[in-house]
Amino acid sequence: MRIPQIQSFTFNQYQNNLNNSASAQTSSAGGRLRNVSCDTFQKRNLPIKKQTIFTGAIEKAISTLGKQFPLDDRLADAFSYMKYGDLVITSNNLKTAQKSLMESLKHLNKNVIKRAFFIEDDNLKGTLAFVKDALGDTEIINANGKSVFILTDGREYELPKNGTYYVIPGDAVKIENNIINIKDKPKTDLSLHRFAFAKPFNFEKEAEEVILRQNRKVLTNMYAEKKPVKKTMFTDVIGQDEVIKELKENILYPLRMPRAYENLDLHHGFILKGGPGLGKTHTATALINEAGMNYRFLNGLELENKYVGESEAAWRELFDEAKANQPYLLFIDEFDAVGRARGGHDEYGDKVVNQILTCMTDIDANRLDVFVMAATNFFDKLDSAITRSGRFGKILDFKHPDLNATRKLLDNYTKGKPISENLSKDKIAQKMFAVKCTGADVKRLVTDAYLKGYDRAGITAKLEANTLTDADLDEFRIIDEDFEKAIKNFLDGKKKDRQAIGFNK
Secondary structure, X not given: OOHHHHHHOOHHHHHHHHHOHHHHHHOHHHHHHHOOOHHHHHOOOOHHHHOOOOOHHHHHHHHHHHHOOOHHHHXXXXXXXXXXXXXXXXXXXXXXXXXXXXXXXXXXXXXXXXEEEEEEOOOOOOOEEEEEOOOOOEEEEEOOOOOEEEEEOOEEEEEOOOOEEEEOEOEEEEEOOEEEEOOOOOOOOOHHHHHHOEEEEEOHHHHXXXXXXXHHHHHHHXXXXXXXXXXXXXXHOOOOHHHXXXXXXXXXXXXXXXXXXXXXXXXXXXXXXXXXXXXXXXXXXXXXXXXXXXXXXXXXXXXXXXXXOHHHHHHHHHHHHHHHOOOEEEEEEOHHHOOEOOOOOXXXXXXXXXXXXXXXXXXXXXXXXXXXXXXXXXXXXXXXHHHOOOOOOEEEEOOOOOHHHXXXXXXXHHOOOOEOOOOOHHHHHHHHHHOOOOHHHHHHHHHHHHHHHHHHHOHHHHHHHOOOOHHHHHHOOEOHHHHHHHHHHHHHHHXXXXXXXXXXO
């Protein structure tokens, strides 16, 4: 514990260090503490992290103390231990800085961020970020809505929004009325007091895992032929116009133009109700692509754990991840597995539901750009507290496509396939609509009709005999008969599904 040194240190001592650095370093207490190397800052167990007995008032006092050092020196200290993969951020507010940097991601994509250090300065009107390249040079990123200026060799250069520039000692950065001098080291050793002005975030383990997965993927697929993958957009979602309208008004438009919605209390939790195959996951994917959001898809059962308390911790970690990567969409399929009604007899299940409600209340109260979509086929099983306003207050009802939507789905899934010019699409669409086909059903029936056509045309037999030619495929067409057989099989399958256990014909 370093409480005595923290409590006794004043800004006057910092000024004395400037005038008498040598004598300060020879003092017994100072000498011991200054032997702590910069490696200490590369570990997660930093002094400030260990001092868990600090009260909020003491932590605030430490932060205030740290801000008394000139920003130039605090940044110079950070540059002294900064290495490739590190990100140093300075701004007057961490949340503001985070949002600004999200818009500059393409400039951060050069490196995997392993560690980040936030240096808060109340007088700084904007956000600046610094990274080291592989050669050790320092690059500045202008994460502001307008230009800043670089002063170097007596000249001034404009650095536009999201622009980057290499800086060296002797340069200066002009942002509003602030002039930040770039130095290779502070006027005095600040390593002793580093914990008071630089907030660390260590993601080295996570970054190494990401790099390992990516390298494995590259080595596995380096000879594979890559085909462009079309992104799913709202225009690809057929038959759910009302749902799309709600998502645009509650998520997409507010993200695009926050000012237009700053006085509105919008929804952050959405229940996607409806049977399987109606496009719930498809729609969520389209929203992610439209809005450019970070996301995670999972099944409700993935967060269940047989050990009491671990599921609750998993939910807290999940929401922490979402808050750290805004804007973020969390999509939970089969939500009824964890969001079922509380009954009091299942104390563990009740705790999980309570944890979900607490996390959602926090998201809503702080108006974060975090959105949760919970898909379920059994809406009636959900706890009533989950569906009330402020948690999952917006219910999106996915309905079976009407006749017009069914025809559009048929057109969409037969596009590029060898269908006959005489195919009776309207008649086939009417049959599909009559048996209440979902979008997934239409896609399945097109595939089944394709294979039925292979049987009818003898292509399957030729594949078995290894006598199939390109000419056979060129001549092949899917006809009405193929779809009629596919629909018949579909209906027969639905009848079997409805038979009770033990049913005998």
